[in-house]
Amino acid sequence: IAFPNPVEVHEGETYWIVFKINEAYSNFEWGYAYKNEGINTTFHMPTNWNDQFPDQLNQSQMTYYNRTVTIVGVESKLVIRGLGVDIYPPNCISKGSERIGSQVKFYARWHEDIQLKNATFYWNFTGVMQENGTVELSGVYAWSNFTRNITDNPPDFIAWYIVCSDTAGNLGNTSVQIIDLRITTELNVGWNTVNATSVDVGHSLSEINASLNKDNINWTMLVLEYPNGTQYVFVYGYTLNVNVQVTGTDNILYIYCGEAGIWYHKYD
Numbered sequence: 001i002a003f004p005n006p007v008e009v010h011e012g013e014t015y016w017i018v019f020k021i022n023e024a025y026s027n028f029e030w031g032y033a034y035k036n037e038g039i040n041t042t043f044h045m046p047t048n049w050n051d052q053f054p055d056q057l058n059q060s061q062m063t064y065y066n067r068t069v070t071i072v073g074v075e076s077k078l079v080i081r082g083l084g085v086d087i088y089p090p091n092c093i094s095k096g097s098e099r100i101g102s103q104v105k106f107y108a109r110w111h112e113d114i115q116l117k118n119a120t121f122y123w124n125f126t127g128v129m130q131e132n133g134t135v136e137l138s139g140v141y142a143w144s145n146f147t148r149n150i151t152d153n154p155p156d157f158i159a160w161y162i163v164c165s166d167t168a169g170n171l172g173n174t175s176v177q178i179i180d181l182r183i184t185t186e187l188n189v190g191w192n193t194v195n196a197t198s199v200d201v202g203h204s205l206s207e208i209n210a211s212l213n214k215d216n217i218n219w220t221m222l223v224l225e226y227p228n229g230t231q232y233v234f235v236y237g238y239t240l241n242v243n244v245q246v247t248g249t250d251n252i253l254y255i256y257c258g259e260a261g262i263w264y265h266k267y268d
Contacts, residue, residue: 088113089172090164097160097179099150101198104181106146108162108174110137115167119144123160137164153199153267154181185263187217187255196251199265205234206242207267208253214268217261223254 095108106123110116116137123132125148135144144162157180163173183197200208205224212219222234224241227250232241246253 087168087170089170090116090166091172092162092164092174095162095174095177097177099179099181102150104148104150104158104179106148106160106162106177106179107143108164109143110141110164110172112140112164112166114140116140116142117165117167119162119164121146121160121162123148123158125150125155125158127155129159150181156180156182183265185265186260187219187257187263188260189257192255192257194253194255194263196246196249196253197265198249199267200246200251200253201248202245203267204243204245205232208246209234209236209242211265211267212255212263214266215261215263217255217257217263218259219255219257221254221256225252225254227251 090110090112092108093111097104097106106121108119110119116139118134118136120134121132121144122129124130125132132148133146135146137144144164146162157178159176159178161174161176163171165171183199185192185194185197187194203211205222208222212222220236222236224232224234224244224246226247232244234241234244
C-alpha cells in the first residue's frame with residue numbers, strides 16, 4: 001500500500017495505523033486498528049470488519065486512502081513503503097581476505113533493508129590505518145571487493161576493515177580483521193622439493209641462503225632447477241653458483257635439511 005506524501009515516523013514514538021479493507025468479489029471485509037510502538041513490524045489482521053477504531057482517534061480528522069489489495073487465504077501481510085526514515089545500518093553477513101601471489105583480495109558481503117550506497121576500505125599497510133578506496137554499491141545485497149597489489153616484502157601482518165553506507169547515511173562496518181601475509185614452507189629432515197614462490201623470483205641462491213639462515217633452517221645443500229632441466233648446486237658455506245637467480249615460479253628448489261623447520265621466504 002503506497003501513501004502519498006507520507007509523514008516521518010520516528011523511533012520510540014507511538015503511532016496508530018488504521019485501515020479497513022473490502023474484498024470486492026466476495027464482499028469479504030477486513031478491519032484492523034494497530035498501535036505501533038516500534039518500526040519494522042508485521043501487521044496481522046483479524047477477520048472482523050466491526051472492530052472499533054481506537055478511542056484516542058478522532059475519525060473526523062483522519063485521512064483515507066483508497067487502495068486495491070489482493071487478499072490470499074485467511075491472513076495477508078500488508079507491506080507499507082514510504083513511511084518513516086531509514087535508521088538501520090547495513091549489516092555485514094560475511095567477510096574475508098585471500099592472498100594470491102603478489103595480490104590480496106579483501107571482501108565483505110552486505111545486507112541493507114532499503115538501499116546500499118557504497119563501501120570504503122581501510123588498512124594499515126604502511127603502518128598507519130588509512131582509507132584506501134571506495135566502491136559504489138546498489139540493491140539490498142552486495143559484495144564489496146578490494147584487490148590490492150603488495151610488494152615482495154610486505155609486512156607480516158595487515159589489519160583491515162570495511163565501512164558500508166546506505167542511501168540514508170547509516171554506516172555499518174566489519175570488525176577489524178588481521179591477515180597473515182607470510183608465505184611459509186614447512187621443511188622436513190632430508191630432501192625437500194619446493195616450488196619457487198612469487199617472492200623468490202629474482203633472488204639469487206646466495207639470498208635464499210640468507211633467507212633460510214634468518215629462519216634458523218638447518219640445511220646443507222640447495223639445488224635450483226630450471227624448467228629445461230638445468231640444475232645449479234649451492235652447498236652451504238661455499239660460493240658455487242651463489243649468483244644464479246630464480247627466474248620464475250616454475251623453478252624448483254631442492255633443499256636438504258638436517259632438522260625440520262619453517263621457511264618464511266623473507267628477503268631484506
